[in-house]
Amino acid sequence: KGGAALKQLQFYVGADAFRAGVRAYFKKYAWQNTTREDFISAIADAASLDLSGWTRSWLQSAGPNAVHAEYACSKGRIHGFKLVQEPSVSGMLSPHRTRVALFNRDSLGKLRFVQSQDVSYSGAVTRVESLEGAACPDFVYPNYGDYDYAVFSLDPASLEVSKKSLTSIPDELSRLMVWDTLKMMVRDSKLSLNDYFDIALPGIATESSDSVLAILLGNQSALRDGYLSYLTPER
Numbered sequence: 001k002g003g004a005a006l007k008q009l010q011f012y013v014g015a016d017a018f019r020a021g022v023r024a025y026f027k028k029y030a031w032q033n034t035t036r037e038d039f040i041s042a043i044a045d046a047a048s049l050d051l052s053g054w055t056r057s058w059l060q061s062a063g064p065n066a067v068h069a070e071y072a073c074s075k076g077r078i079h080g081f082k083l084v085q086e087p088s089v090s091g092m093l094s095p096h097r098t099r100v101a102l103f104n105r106d107s108l109g110k111l112r113f114v115q116s117q118d119v120s121y122s123g124a125v126t127r128v129e130s131l132e133g134a135a136c137p138d139f140v141y142p143n144y145g146d147y148d149y150a151v152f153s154l155d156p157a158s159l160e161v162s163k164k165s166l167t168s169i170p171d172e173l174s175r176l177m178v179w180d181t182l183k184m185m186v187r188d189s190k191l192s193l194n195d196y197f198d199i200a201l202p203g204i205a206t207e208s209s210d211s212v213l214a215i216l217l218g219n220q221s222a223l224r225d226g227y228l229s230y231l232t233p234e235r
Contacts, residue, residue: 004149005058011147012054012097012120013047021046054095063089066188067143067150069100073136081131083121083142085150095122101144102137103169105161110168116144139165146177153185154178163199167206175212179203183222193230197223 010018021043029038036059044051066086071078083100087093097120103111114137117130139158143150154162162178169175182199185191200223207213216223 001149007147008058008096008149009043009054011099012095013043013049013051017047017049018043057088057092057094061088061090061092061094065092065094065096065150066153067096067098067148068153069140069142069155071131071140071155076136078132078134078136081128083119083126083128085121085124085126093123096120096148096150098142098148098150099144100128100131101141101174102131102134103139103141104135105138105165109165111139111161111165111170113170139169141174141178141181143177144174146173151184151188152181153188153190154181159185159191163202166199166203167208172209172212175207175209176215179212179216186222186226193226194235196226197231 013021024046025034025039025042028042036055040051040055065088068084069081070084071081073079083098085093085096097118099116099118101116102114104114106112115134117128119126119128139161140155141152141158142148143152162182166178167175169178182191182196186193186196204213204216204223207216
């Protein structure tokens, strides 16, 4: 979580402010012992932000938030888009910044990146007005680039598209993240194990990246664990 929190903090305040804060922190405290408050204060000063709420929800509470996108389309256009956040086990709704990506399928059924939108959110429901009016997507991923830290799940339409187009997502990082999202949806009873394997088996059969396959089928393989530990012999 430490590395993920730092990456999210950099995205939350902006890369320039984060660099300036880190530079000031090292200059002020060179050859000294410091505390977490010293580091956060340096970032907050550089960004001209009050990070007390961010610190409380990210560094002084337990468990991640659960996040998913909800949207509707009419006449080929998005007319409503929102991010929905569920409280952590500490009851926290945390301040986040993420990058939402929209994909469409081409004539061959392969997913192609269309656009992304950076979104800051902190409440239970955040309306994303900047995506309203955009062409209705075939697939949405609410944490493109892995800048945010939460337990994400796919909306019903994107989940359905993943059954046929998972391995056509253009970049390896995004594919790995969607694979991990599907695994977490199984864990959280948002996707049945049988449905997971209906997506996973064709997926590993058509995956072209050796590095992706090495992770999917390696020592921490959710596919193998699900197959050997949770499926009955009949299933």
